[in-house]
Amino acid sequence: xxxxxxxxxxxxxxxxxxxxxxxxxxxxxxxxxxxxxxxxxxxxxxxxxxxxxxxxxxxxxxxxxxxxxxxxxxxxxxxxxxxxxxxxxxxxxxxxxxxxxxxxxxxxxxxxxxxxxxxxxxxxxxxxxxxxxxxxxxxxxxxxxxxxxxxxxxxxxxxxxxxxxxxxxxxxxxxxxxxxxxxxxxxxxxxxxxxxxxxxxxxxxxxxxxxxxxxxxxxxxxxxxxxxxxxxx
Amino acid sequence: xxxxxxxxxxxxxxxxxxxxxxxxxxxxxxxxxxxxxxxxxxxxxxxxxxxxxxxxxxxxxxxxxxxxxxxxxxxxxxxxxxxxxxxxxxxxxxxxxxxxxxxxxxxxxxxxxxxxxxxxxxxxxxxxxxxxxxxxxxxxxxxxxxxxxxxxxxxxxxxxxxxxxxxxxxxxxxxxxxxxxxxxxxxxxxxxxxxxxxxxxxxxxxxxxxxxxxxxxxxxxxxxxxxxxxxxx
Amino acid sequence: xxxxxxxxxxxxxxxxxxxxxxxxxxxxxxxxxxxxxxxxxxxxxxxxxxxxxxxxxxxxxxxxxxxxxxxxxxxxxxxxxxxxxxxxxxxxxxxxxxxxxxxxxxxxxxxxxxxxxxxxxxxxxxxxxxxxxxxxxxxxxxxxxxxxxxxxxxxxxxxxxxxxxxxxxxxxxxxxxxxxxxxxxxxxxxxxxxxxxxxxxxxxxxxxxxxxxxxxxxxxxxxxxxxxxxxxx
Amino acid sequence: xxxxxxxxxxxxxxxxxxxxxxxxxxxxxxxxxxxxxxxxxxxxxxxxxxxxxxxxxxxxxxxxxxxxxxxxxxxxxxxxxxxxxxxxxxxxxxxxxxxxxxxxxxxxxxxxxxxxxxxxxxxxxxxxxxxxxxxxxxxxxxxxxxxxxxxxxxxxxxxxxxxxxxxxxxxxxxxxxxxxxxxxxxxxxxxxxxxxxxxxxxxxxxxxxxxxxxxxxxxxxxxxxxxxxxxxx
Numbered sequence: 029x030x031x032x033x034x035x036x037x038x039x040x041x042x043x044x045x046x047x048x049x050x051x052x053x054x055x056x057x058x059x060x061x062x063x064x065x066x067x068x069x070x071x072x073x074x075x076x077x078x079x080x081x082x083x084x085x086x087x088x089x090x091x092x093x094x095x096x097x098x099x100x101x102x103x104x105x106x107x108x109x110x111x112x113x114x115x116x117x118x119x120x121x122x123x124x125x126x127x128x129x130x131x132x133x134x135x136x137x138x139x140x141x142x143x144x145x146x147x148x149x150x151x152x153x154x155x156x157x158x159x160x161x162x163x164x165x166x167x168x169x170x171x172x173x174x175x176x177x178x179x180x181x182x183x184x185x186x187x188x189x190x191x192x193x194x195x196x197x198x199x200x201x202x203x204x205x206x207x208x209x210x211x212x213x214x215x216x217x218x219x220x221x222x223x224x225x226x227x228x229x230x231x232x233x234x235x236x237x238x239x240x241x242x243x244x245x246x247x248x249x250x251x252x253x254x255x256x257x258x259x260x261x
Numbered sequence: 262x263x264x265x266x267x268x269x270x271x272x273x274x275x276x277x278x279x280x281x282x283x284x285x286x287x288x289x290x291x292x293x294x295x296x297x298x299x300x301x302x303x304x305x306x307x308x309x310x311x312x313x314x315x316x317x318x319x320x321x322x323x324x325x326x327x328x329x330x331x332x333x334x335x336x337x338x339x340x341x342x343x344x345x346x347x348x349x350x351x352x353x354x355x356x357x358x359x360x361x362x363x364x365x366x367x368x369x370x371x372x373x374x375x376x377x378x379x380x381x382x383x384x385x386x387x388x389x390x391x392x393x394x395x396x397x398x399x400x401x402x403x404x405x406x407x408x409x410x411x412x413x414x415x416x417x418x419x420x421x422x423x424x425x426x427x428x429x430x431x432x433x434x435x436x437x438x439x440x441x442x443x444x445x446x447x448x449x450x451x452x453x454x455x456x457x458x459x460x461x462x463x464x465x466x467x468x469x470x471x472x473x474x475x476x477x478x479x480x481x482x483x484x485x486x487x488x489x490x491x492x493x494x
Numbered sequence: 495x496x497x498x499x500x501x502x503x504x505x506x507x508x509x510x511x512x513x514x515x516x517x518x519x520x521x522x523x524x525x526x527x528x529x530x531x532x533x534x535x536x537x538x539x540x541x542x543x544x545x546x547x548x549x550x551x552x553x554x555x556x557x558x559x560x561x562x563x564x565x566x567x568x569x570x571x572x573x574x575x576x577x578x579x580x581x582x583x584x585x586x587x588x589x590x591x592x593x594x595x596x597x598x599x600x601x602x603x604x605x606x607x608x609x610x611x612x613x614x615x616x617x618x619x620x621x622x623x624x625x626x627x628x629x630x631x632x633x634x635x636x637x638x639x640x641x642x643x644x645x646x647x648x649x650x651x652x653x654x655x656x657x658x659x660x661x662x663x664x665x666x667x668x669x670x671x672x673x674x675x676x677x678x679x680x681x682x683x684x685x686x687x688x689x690x691x692x693x694x695x696x697x698x699x700x701x702x703x704x705x706x707x708x709x710x711x712x713x714x715x716x717x718x719x720x721x722x723x724x725x726x727x
Numbered sequence: 728x729x730x731x732x733x734x735x736x737x738x739x740x741x742x743x744x745x746x747x748x749x750x751x752x753x754x755x756x757x758x759x760x761x762x763x764x765x766x767x768x769x770x771x772x773x774x775x776x777x778x779x780x781x782x783x784x785x786x787x788x789x790x791x792x793x794x795x796x797x798x799x800x801x802x803x804x805x806x807x808x809x810x811x812x813x814x815x816x817x818x819x820x821x822x823x824x825x826x827x828x829x830x831x832x833x834x835x836x837x838x839x840x841x842x843x844x845x846x847x848x849x850x851x852x853x854x855x856x857x858x859x860x861x862x863x864x865x866x867x868x869x870x871x872x873x874x875x876x877x878x879x880x881x882x883x884x885x886x887x888x889x890x891x892x893x894x895x896x897x898x899x900x901x902x903x904x905x906x907x908x909x910x911x912x913x914x915x916x917x918x919x920x921x922x923x924x925x926x927x928x929x930x931x932x933x934x935x936x937x938x939x940x941x942x943x944x945x946x947x948x949x950x951x952x953x954x955x956x957x958x959x960x
Contacts, residue, residue, distance in 0.1 A: 059879065063900040066886065141883040144876060154873060157940070172935065174387060177377055180292065184374040187299065201296040202924075209931045210920075211448055213938065215910055218451035218684050218917035221443075228439050235446045236405065241390070407620060410610060413525065417607040420532065434529040444681055451684035451917050454676075458668075465675045469638065472679065474623070640853060643843055646758065650840040653765065667762040677914055684917035687909075691901075698908045702871065705912065707856070 033099040036092075048150060051092060055146050058085040062140045086122045089143075093119060111149055118143040171241075175212075178241055182234045183208040189227035212238045266332040269325075281383060284325060288379050291318040295373050319355045322376075326352060344382055351376040404474075408445075411474055415467045416441040422460035445471045499565040502558075514616060517558060521612050524551040528606045552588045555609075559585060577615055584609040637707075644707055648700045649674040655693035678704045732798040735791075747849060750791060754845050757784040761839045785821045788842075792818060810848055817842040870940075874911075877940055881933045882907040888926035911937045 038044040061081045064070070070078075093115045100106035107116070121139040148154045161168070187204035190197070197220050198204050207220045211231065222228050271277040294314045297303070303311075326348045333339035340349070354372040381387045394401070420437035423430070430453050431437050440453045444464065455461050504510040527547045530536070536544075559581045566572035573582070587605035614620045627634070653670035656663070663686050664670050673686045677697065688694050737743040760780045763769070769777075792814045799805035806815070820838040847853045860867070886903035889896070896919050897903050906919045910930065921927050 063883075063904075066890075066899040067901070068894075068898050138883070138887050141880065144880055144883075147876060151873060151876070152869060154876075157873065170385060174384060174390065175935070177380060177384070177387075181374065181377055184296075184371070184377075188371045191299075195301075199301050200299040202300070205296075206927050209927075209934065210915070213934045214447045214449075214680065214913045215915035215934070216443070216448035216450045216682065216913075216917075217915045217920040218449075219920055221450040221452055225435075228442075232442045235442065235448070236408070239446065403618060407617060407623065410613060410617070410620075414607065414610055417529075417604070417610075421604045424532075428534075432534050433532040435533070438529075447680045447682075447913065449676070449681035449683045449915065451682075454683040454685055461672050461675075468675065468679045468681070469641070636851060640850060640856065643846060643850070643853075647840065647843055650762075650837070650843075654837045657765075661767075665767050666765040668766070671762075680913045680915075682909070682914035682916045684915075687916040687918055694905050694908075701908065701912045701914070702874070 029099070032095070036095055036099050052147065052150055054085055054088055055143055057081065058089075058140070058143050061085070062143075082122070086119055089115070089119045089146075114142065114145045114148070118146055175241055178234075178238055179205065179208040179212060182212065182230075182238065185230055185234075186222055186227050189224055189230060190222050193224045193227075208234075211235070214239070262332070265328070269328055269332050285380065285383055287318055287321055288376055290314065291322075291373070291376050294318070295376075315355070319352055322348070322352045322379075347375065347378045347381070351379055408474055411467075411471055412438065412441040412445060415445065415463075415471065418463055418467075419455055419460050422457050422463060423455050426457045426460075444468070447472070495565070498561070502561055502565050518613065518616055520551055520554055521609055523547065524555075524606070524609050527551070528609075548588070552585055555581070555585045555612075580608065580611045580614070584612055641707055644700075644704055645671065645674040645678060648678065648696075648704065651696055651700075652688055652693050655690050655696060656688050659690045659693075674700075677701070680705070728798070731794070735794055735798050751846065751849055753784055753787055754842055756780065757788075757839070757842050760784070761842075781821070785818055788814070788818045788845075813841065813844045813847070817845050874940055877933075877937055878904065878907040878911060881911065881929075881937065884929055884933075885921055885926050888923050888929060889921050892923045892926075907933075910934070913938070 034041055035043045035047050039048045058081070061078050065075075065078050096112070096115065097103055097106060106112045117139070183201055183204040186207060187198055187201050190204075191199075198207070203220065207222075210217055210220070212234070222231050267274055268276045268280050272281045291314070294311050298308075298311050329345070329348065330336055330339060339345045350372070416434055416437040419440060420431050420434050423437075424432075431440070436453065440455075443450055443453070445467070455464050500507055501509045501513050505514045524547070527544050531541075531544050562578070562581065563569055563572060572578045583605065649667055649670040652673060653664055653667050656670070657665075664673070669686065673688075676683055676686070678700070688697050733740055734742045734746050738747045757780070760777050764774075764777050795811070795814065796802055796805060805811045816838070882900055882903040885906060886897055886900050889903075890898075897906070902919065906921075909916055909919070911933070921930050
């Protein structure tokens with residue numbers, strides 16, 4: 029029992045590391061098979077292979093979950109812990125979807141993506157990310173709301189500039205808000221852009237001022253991440 | 262009277278905080294209803310609901326404005342203060358638009374966006390932003406004019422490279438200026454881009470040099486914001 | 495004479511500042527009129543007005559140039575100085591173009607943009623830019639050549655991935671080089687992009703690695719500019 | 728012999744510098760001729776000229792390689808060193824391709840791009856880049872995998888939001904992954920973007936959070952490069 033616990037909960041020992049790597053490889057395999065499953069023109073035999081992989085991975089994840097519950101010193105605490113719930117989320121949809129009719133299966137198939145969260149247990153960057161996020165949470169909320177206000181204001185002004193020239197494209201403030209997001213993050217898909225002189229001049233001003241503001245949350249996150257990095261060294 | 266003043270002007274007391282949160286929620290509600298109002302195919306009953314919300318919010322904003330005037334120790338000073346004018350701007354368009362014919366209403370509807378500025382009273386990030394902006398105002402003007410010169414120069418050169426190949430797209434220096442803005446901010450909508458060899462080689466050069474220059478105002482703003490943040494801590 | 499010199503060469507005195515502001519306003523007026531001149535459907539009367547403005551500004555720039563030569567202590571040295579040549583470039587095209595036939599005028603019209611350089615005399619940011627550029631010239635050359643190599647390598651690989659799928663779009667390594675420039679600066683016009691799986695996977699890798707490298711020259715320039723800014727304070 | 732070694736291996740002496748510059752010029756010439764060779768409508772005489780340049784450059788590169796082997800004190804060690812293999816890669820494809828049939832030549836033509844790597848010997852920025860890369864390798868792997876997870880998660884969510892509205896464009900998770908790469912690097916070609924309300928709201932959230940994370944590898948690389956720069960001074 030104590031030996032099993034060391035294999036599963038510890039990744040310092042040799043067998044613990046092998047167990048971890050095996051589970052990680054299985055998660056990645058499961059995610060790849062999940063992605064392949066969405067390809068539109070798969071042959072019947074490929075679909076059957078993917079279904080087999082699904083059954084196999086869910087079986088092993090179930091076994092892993094049961095083992096983790098068994099070796100846990102405080103069983104209930106593990107079950108309701110963050111990683112315990114993630115582990116449950118990774119297998120539960122499979123069992124529920126087999127019992128119900130086909131239409132709802134589609135939604136449950138989507139839930140398989142939550143297996144990706146199982147990888148968080150092994151990714152130190154995400155731990156740092158959580159730490160970084162926590163240290164600047166208040167700042168982020170503050171600047172997100174400011175960026176939100178700027179986006180809203182830019183959207184409204186451009187909506188009133190463009191709605192007569194492009195009533196189909198700038199159909200409402202919400203369409204214009206999509207424009208503001210795509211423009212101020214400098215993605216610029218090209219599906220929506222101002223054509224009037226007024227709209228373009230305003231876009232120029234908003235870009236020159238707004239890039240600095242929209243860049244703040246990203247900059248805060250970056251610097252908090254590198255600070256969280258410094259603490260580890 | 263003194264009690265009312267504490268509720269309205271102070272946000273340290275419990276009832277003051279509740280009053281602030283209530284007004285903020287109302288502003289957000291008003292802005293959402295304003296945005297919904299621009300949706301093209303709303304049913305008649307939805308429009309009537311939005312109009313009711315408008316009357317309700319304006320009524321409460323009017324009450325709030327009057328209360329703020331009443332509790333203010335120096336009434337005239339409050340009325341002509343920044344926040345006093347913003348509060349007036351948030352309600353005045355409604356009263357004017359009800360008295361006049363329908364065509365001009367559209368302009369007044371736009372003015373409702375200024376209610377967003379009422380949120381500034383509660384957003385500490387904007388206070389910081391103002392402070393940051395003030396501390397680097399001279400720098401910003403200097404680099405904005407430099408960025409402007411670069412944009413103008415790039416626009417003229419690309420205009421002369423492209424006008425024979427794309428007379429419709431690069432129709433004038435102003436069209437080309439729009440290209441320069443969209444390109445050097447790396448938005449790149451794809452509505453206007455060079456196709457000649459000369460135009461593309463020049464675009465490459467301008468991008469390599471220009472990204473550094475156009476990034477300066479945004480960078481200055483970001484660092485000034487984080488400095489303003491540091492002062493608070 | 496000494497008084498005239500102080501007005502023209504000095505911008506500390508009151509009349510010197512007024513002279514400077516007047517010349518700057520004239521340059522901006524000249525550039526705006528130059529830009530307006532490129533608009534495709536101008537009325538005949540507008541064209542005549544712009545031509546008059548052109549004659550007027552060139553006359554004043556000529557007068558200014560002559561005055562600067564007269565008050566200069568070392569006349570030849572001023573004439574062949576950077577600003578002396580810029581001042582000459584700003585007026586010479588006008589005089590040459592009036593003597594020759596119409597076809598060549600178009601080229602000379604383009605040269606009017608060099609008047610923008612006259613603004614450099616008054617823009618402290620450009621002086622700083624020159625200083626910053628000088629201090630990191632060697633670095634910039636080094637990283638520009640590295641960025642160039644990366645762009646070239648990315649272009650060749652994507653060319654060989656895409657030329658069979660899109661022979662018209664990725665017609666040669668030069669077309670692909672344009673793709674590399676537009677992609678790694680994150681402009682992304684959308685006129686050229688990979689469609690094959692191999693091309694897209696490679697684009698992903700190049701973007702993750704390349705953004706860091708292409709950002710280096712811009713980053714160096716930005717930090718050198720703020721260092722040059724620090725020296726002034 | 729000792730004299731020859733100094734010319735080839737040393738770039739401190741005058742003749743060594745000239746030898747280096749000559750080889751560099753030849754590499755650049757070879758790469759330009761390689762690029763020109765891909766142009767679709769070249770005349771027969773141009774093709775013949777490019778072929779002659781190819782024979783000439785390969786001859787000189789072969790001579791250079793033999794000389795480097797001859798002057799090397801430990802011949803085998805040079806042959807299997809990084810630069811030794813690069814030098815061999817730069818000439819070998821030419822000799823193999825002349826012996827085999829025409830179809831495979833196309834692949835070997837591509838290998839000519841590896842000559843670009845010969846420039847690495849002379850580019851100090853690349854040495855720094857290697858050093859910078861080495862010092863943050865572990866960090867990069869960590870954040871690349873995090874960025875990868877984020878991209879995957881964003882792709883899956885948007886796929887499920889958009890597949891019903893745009894079954895052709897968001898055909899599978901892999902198509903959606905391409906969207907995630909193009910969006911979170913802010914390239915935004917415009918070939919694939921969300922159109923549903925849910926997809927757009929999610930894009931907004933992912934952009935605000937994700938820009939900070941995707942920027943981390945690029946930021947790490949930039950700062951490591953400038954640190955590697957500081958060590959040299």
